[in-house]
Amino acid sequence: MTVISADASQPLGPDEVGFAALKDEIGAYVHDAGERWAERIERERVVSEELWSELRDRGYLRLAAPPDCGGGGLPLTRYLQLLEIFSMSHGSLRMIVHVCNGIWRPIAAHATEEQRERFLVPLVAGDIKVGFALTEPDAGTGADLRSSVVREHDTYYLTGTKHLITFGTTADYVLVIARLRGTEGADGTLALMVSPHGEGVRSTLMPEMMGLRGTDHAQLAFDRAPVPAANRLGEEGQGLEVAIGGFLAPSRISLAMTCVGLAQRALDLAVGYARRRETFGRKIAERQAISFKLAEMATDVEAARCLVMHAARAWEWGGGSVTEASMAKLFADEMLQRVTDAALHVHGGIGYFSSSPIERVYRDARAQRFEEGTAEIQKMTIARELLRR
Ligand SMILES: Cc1cc2nc3c(=O)[nH]c(=O)nc-3n(C[C@H](O)[C@H](O)[C@H](O)COP(=O)(O)OP(=O)(O)OC[C@H]3O[C@@H](n4cnc5c(N)ncnc54)[C@H](O)[C@@H]3O)c2cc1C
Numbered sequence: 001m002t003v004i005s006a007d008a009s010q011p012l013g014p015d016e017v018g019f020a021a022l023k024d025e026i027g028a029y030v031h032d033a034g035e036r037w038a039e040r041i042e043r044e045r046v047v048s049e050e051l052w053s054e055l056r057d058r059g060y061l062r063l064a065a066p067p068d069c070g071g072g073g074l075p076l077t078r079y080l081q082l083l084e085i086f087s088m089s090h091g092s093l094r095m096i097v098h099v100c101n102g103i104w105r106p107i108a109a110h111a112t113e114e115q116r117e118r119f120l121v122p123l124v125a126g127d128i129k130v131g132f133a134l135t136e137p138d139a140g141t142g143a144d145l146r147s148s149v150v151r152e153h154d155t156y157y158l159t160g161t162k163h164l165i166t167f168g169t170t171a172d173y174v175l176v177i178a179r180l181r182g183t184e185g186a187d188g189t190l191a192l193m194v195s196p197h198g199e200g201v202r203s204t205l206m207p208e209m210m211g212l213r214g215t216d217h218a219q220l221a222f223d224r225a226p227v228p229a230a231n232r233l234g235e236e237g238q239g240l241e242v243a244i245g246g247f248l249a250p251s252r253i254s255l256a257m258t259c260v261g262l263a264q265r266a267l268d269l270a271v272g273y274a275r276r277r278e279t280f281g282r283k284i285a286e287r288q289a290i291s292f293k294l295a296e297m298a299t300d301v302e303a304a305r306c307l308v309m310h311a312a313r314a315w316e317w318g319g320g321s322v323t324e325a326s327m328a329k330l331f332a333d334e335m336l337q338r339v340t341d342a343a344l345h346v347h348g349g350i351g352y353f354s355s356s357p358i359e360r361v362y363r364d365a366r367a368q369r370f371e372e373g374t375a376e377i378q379k380m381t382i383a384r385e386l387l388r389r
Helices: 016-044 049-057 076-086 091-100 104-110 113-125 239-276 288-317 322-346 348-352 357-367 375-388
Strands: 130-133 148-152 155-166 173-180 189-194 201-205 217-228
Touching: 016 049, 016 076, 016 091, 049 091, 076 091, 076 239, 076 288, 091 239, 091 357, 104 113, 104 189, 104 239, 130 155, 155 173, 155 189, 173 217, 173 239, 189 217, 189 239, 239 288, 239 322, 239 357, 288 322, 322 348, 322 357, 322 375, 348 357
Parallel strands: 130 173, 148 173
Antiparallel strands: 148 155, 155 217, 173 189, 201 217
């Protein structure tokens, strides 16, 4: 199996043939090592550091970042084809690949030269882990946020609570979106790189989730946590711009593609099971009730894939907006729920047991309705643009 060079000085730059080989390599990895990791994570309920190292050493965590900071430089449309394959795997493996290949974007867009060296280059190399903290238990996600800072000389003192933060107990830094105390709305927000292990920060592991087992999620409580002003990305007042600006569209499109990948996995499992399972003397795949269901599922997956790639191409060409990204996320995550539900149905009762691979796929799928914003948030974005035109 080809291993992508872990040497960050060697850009991946795959040509057509190289890209096809890379896709095959990732497909084989997901099918083989990925399945072994899935079994281990479900058994141990924890994601081992070994998995992070393996993904890093194979170059899978730096596929999409630009070559000038050590990344593979894959355009979004190409990266998505790989992300689709990773998303057929365990939700926690998908989460690592998805976050690491996306979180560089807000940092790259706003980092100073010094911050590029301190945060971006080690992140892309896989030497540090970075999470993202916007969601709060006592406020709406966005301009409503309440975590606040006061500045004293070259230090911000951060107070407030974030929760549901992916990698919040294991990350070296979390990109925290807060506000200058006393401000309201988007004005006065700022983005800070904060160590979840630093002074004044209490990082508490959240209870185990329904799916995505093994991935740590944290509640982060800040009590006048000191953060150097040198850790601020962008300017004061630009916090939501850093969090959402150029990051939101590719991030939502990527999440939408993870829905396509997982739905494809559910469909493949359903097809395989329908071919094997016999009732009343015939394979259930030969029953029109089942084969038509499979046909509808395949059509649903393909429609979402096309919409996601359309949004990605529009974004790459510069003509796309967050609206297309929201449409892709909205359609793909609802499609994923329809397809995983139908796939479980095709399996009959045995599909509901943890011995069936569709059981985990079904649980993992439900998380994707929340990541990168719920359906209501996507509809608000689409409707706002629709009514503004
Ligand atoms: C697996 C997982 C990983 C996550 N990782 C992170 C992370 O790393 N960093 C991070 O910051 N967050 C993370 N989140 C949080 C996620 O982004 C939020 O759960 C999501 O944005 C919804 O916000 P909320 O949970 O606060 O829901 P709420 O805002 O409490 O919403 C509750 C319900 O009300 C609806 N609703 C809310 N406001 C409105 C409105 N104005 N109009 C109509 N309906 C509305 C919502 O759609 C939802 O159905 C993660 C969540 C999950 C499940």
